[in-house]
Amino acid sequence: MPVPVSQMWTVATYVMKQKVAGRRRYPLVVMLEVLFRCNLACAGCGKIQYPAHVLKSQLTPEDCFKAVEEAGAPIVNIPGGEPLLHPQIGEIVEGLIARGKYVYLCTNALLLKEKLHLFKPSKYLTFTIHLDGERDHHDFAVAHEGTYDIAIEAVKLLLEKGFRVTTNSTLFEGADPKSVRRFMDEVMDLGVEGMMISPGYSYEKAPDQSHFLAKQNASELYRQILSNRSKKWRFNQSPLFLEFLMGKRDYECTPWGIPTYNVFGWQKPCYLLQDGYADTFQELIAETDWGRYGHASGNPKCENCMVHSGFEPSAVNDTFGSLGGMVATVRAMFSQYADPTAMDALTKNEVIPAHARNPLIQIKQQESFK
Numbered sequence: 001m002p003v004p005v006s007q008m009w010t011v012a013t014y015v016m017k018q019k020v021a022g023r024r025r026y027p028l029v030v031m032l033e034v035l036f037r038c039n040l041a042c043a044g045c046g047k048i049q050y051p052a053h054v055l056k057s058q059l060t061p062e063d064c065f066k067a068v069e070e071a072g073a074p075i076v077n078i079p080g081g082e083p084l085l086h087p088q089i090g091e092i093v094e095g096l097i098a099r100g101k102y103v104y105l106c107t108n109a110l111l112l113k114e115k116l117h118l119f120k121p122s123k124y125l126t127f128t129i130h131l132d133g134e135r136d137h138h139d140f141a142v143a144h145e146g147t148y149d150i151a152i153e154a155v156k157l158l159l160e161k162g163f164r165v166t167t168n169s170t171l172f173e174g175a176d177p178k179s180v181r182r183f184m185d186e187v188m189d190l191g192v193e194g195m196m197i198s199p200g201y202s203y204e205k206a207p208d209q210s211h212f213l214a215k216q217n218a219s220e221l222y223r224q225i226l227s228n229r230s231k232k233w234r235f236n237q238s239p240l241f242l243e244f245l246m247g248k249r250d251y252e253c254t255p256w257g258i259p260t261y262n263v264f265g266w267q268k269p270c271y272l273l274q275d276g277y278a279d280t281f282q283e284l285i286a287e288t289d290w291g292r293y294g295h296a297s298g299n300p301k302c303e304n305c306m307v308h309s310g311f312e313p314s315a316v317n318d319t320f321g322s323l324g325g326m327v328a329t330v331r332a333m334f335s336q337y338a339d340p341t342a343m344d345a346l347t348k349n350e351v352i353p354a355h356a357r358n359p360l361i362q363i364k365q366q367e368s369f370k
Contacts, residue, residue: 003236010102011028011074011316012320014028015317016320019321025254025285025290026073026256027071027072027257027258028073028257028258029075029076029077029258030067030071030073030076030259030261031260031261031271031309032059032067032077032078032079032260032262033079033080033261033263034059034064034078034080034081034083034086034092034262035059035081035086035263036055036263037055037080037081037082038080038081038082038085038108039082039085039108040082040147041144042141057263058086059092059261060088061095064092064095065096067261067266068099068101069099070280070281070282071259071261071281073101074100074102075103076096076102076103077128077258078093079106079271080106082108082110083105083106083107084110084111084115089105089115090115093105093118093119097122097124100124101124102123102124102126103126104126104128105119105125106168107127107130108129108142108151109129109151110147112158113157116158119163121161121162121163121164123164125164126163126164126193127158127163127165127166128167128168129154129165129167130142130151130167130168130169131148131151131152131167131168131183132169132170133175133180134182134183134186135148137175137176138151141172156190159191159192164193165192166193166194166196167195168196168197170199171198171199171200172199173217177225180225181225181230184225184230185232185233194234194235196236196237196308197235197237198307199222199307215306218245222242223247226242226245227246227337228336229336229337238312238319238329239315239332239333240315240316240319240325241308241312241315244306244314249318251311251315251318252296252314253270253293253294253295253305253310253314255269256284256313257312257316257317258270258308258310258312260309261281264277265279266279266281266284269288269290270293270310271309272307272309272310273302275292
């Protein structure tokens with residue numbers, strides 16, 4: 001089913017209120033990391049590299065409610081680690097929904113059947129299933145054989161039970177655009193609400209640092225993926241953010257748009273970089289030196305970043321910033337981006353095995369597939 005009109009209206013009115021109030025920095029989504037533990041060991045993610053005492057820590061429901069109320073954003077994204085490992089995840093989600101927040105619960109789906117009884121279908125709750133491509137590619141990327149099939153069965157079960165479902169895919173250097181396009185067709189055929197896609201970022205704790213997409217390579221990859229797109233593809237993302245991924249728009253990062261709260265506090269400056277923590281959201285906004293981050297800052301850590309947590313809010317701000325931005329958004333919603341050069345590049349690509357396309361998986365491949 002499509003995104004509820006109530007959600008679109010809530011976000012639109014919220015953003016307009018911030019603009020009328022003259023607020024330059026405001027949160028659109030709160031990234032609520034309830035814990036860092038996970039039941040997978042993906043080479044492109046470093047959450048489980050924390051020491052044991054940190055991995056044992058987790059936010060309490062009260063911590064979660066306080067942080068979300070303090071920030072005031074209409075949407076809460078619960079990533080991981082794996083949030084279904086939290087013993088009170090049902091209570092946390094229920095409490096956020098009771099506060100009128102639209103919740104996106106991100107999961108690899110390995111525990112979904114076991115935990116599904118904790119949740120009730122609601123327009124306020126969406127399960128975001130982690131899928132990084134077709135079966136062979138996804139299983140290699142997460143270093144666990146059979147995970148793709150488990151995730152697909154989870155999607156079918158959730159839809160059967162009446163839940164809102166989206167997918168979330170992170171693409172790395174070596175991704176095959178033809179494979180990604182086939183994957184998108186498969187996902188939409190399942191009946192999900194929409195897809196979310198983002199380039200991988202060189203997270204400091206990730207075991208592999210050599211196969212994250214540079215900005216120029218990312219734009220070329222997404223141009224090949226998103227040009228001449230299927231009419232059935234739906235994205236749970238701003239149309240202007242997709243144009244940014246394709247290199248059609250140039251945005252500066254707005255990291256305060258999707259701030260992160262976890263067991264350490266409010267993370268400076270964003271979900272991906274760790275330059276300290278703030279005890280309160282107001283402290284995060286007031287005391288972070290935002291000029292040190294983003295492409296224009298010259299910070300080498302930000303040079304190649306195109307991740308949705310920094311640039312999706314920039315695109316949303318553009319949409320509601322002027323009549324031109326709104327018109328551009330509407331136009332982008334209905335454009336298929338006919339691009340013969342992108343299609344020519346696609347036809348030249350050879351089909352490459354998953355393990356060769358994405359060397360990220362080689363780190364965990366041998367130990368995971370014994």
